Amino acid sequence: MKAQPKPAIVICVLFLLCVVLPVRSEIVDRIIAIVNDQVITLSELETSMKVITRGLREDLRAEDRNTRASLVLDLLIEDALIKQSAERMGIEVSEAEIDNAIEDVKERNGLTDDALMEVLERSGLTYKQYRDRLREDIRKAKFMDAQFRSRIKIKEEDIEEYYRSHKEEFLLPATYRLRIILLERGEEELLERRLKAVLEGLKEGRPFEELAREFSDAPSSRAGGDIGYTELEELSPLIRGVVERLKPGEISPPLRTPGGIYIVQLVDVKEGKPRPLEEVKHIIRERLFKRAFDERYRAWLEYMKKVAHIEIRL
16 A cells, blocks of 8 residues: 555655744644634644745745735645545545655655654654654545546547647657858968858858868768758757758858857758657646646535635634
8 A cells, every 4th residue: 555645745755854943832822713623723824834935935935924824724724624525435544554654755865763753853743743744644645546536537539639639739849951061170370261261152152062071070071061950959059049040041150169160051941740649648648637637626625615614713
């Protein structure tokens, strides 16, 4: 059963590694929300806010505290509804599953037993409290699997339809057929004379490939500078930026690099074709699965909030 707790482990690792200070002892605890027969206390909210805030970017941490408190309270209410539903379904979590989850946390983070206890102590958590949190996270993962994930079936025809209507999302990169002239660096005056000769030849209308055979130091000189079709990502940033702006038949200005001077001609562009369905089927399946999961979960949560007794005292 070790595979099931893994979704919960991410949450617990975040809690374990982010909370390094205990909840302030001066907080006077009180009930701030009631969800059916479950209460949510101010200390729970403060602890959860600390976890989430420490994982946010600086600009989000600076957001109005009341706004953050409201958002975090919504998450606690959501967790309460999930917990209650899981209990009604009779979902249990064994001690062995919690043990496996803890071992997974230790392995992922390179923690020994002593190191784990030190982190828990800094976070203000007892080992029992940490196991209780793991239990609820594993129960939540099991509930999600049973209530939503296991019921979602992605049909082959749905995958094919998505592929037909979203082919532009799966295009292979365009390829560019280029010719290049490379004048390698050496004695500076000679380099400039060679460059002048190439530019004058182009101005006079001499074919690019003829000049490449005569002047280029690149291995492609024998082929008239033709390096065939290539993707932009395979080019250096300097050449890539120039090629993107060229039209077929156009020639770049001299591009000076530490290795020499390049002159590039764009011969042709082949627009990218869609990747075969078989290559992207797993991507589409994941997208459709996530969309179905999100839709079902949000619908379920909206319904549960309507039928539940939820009282906010914040």
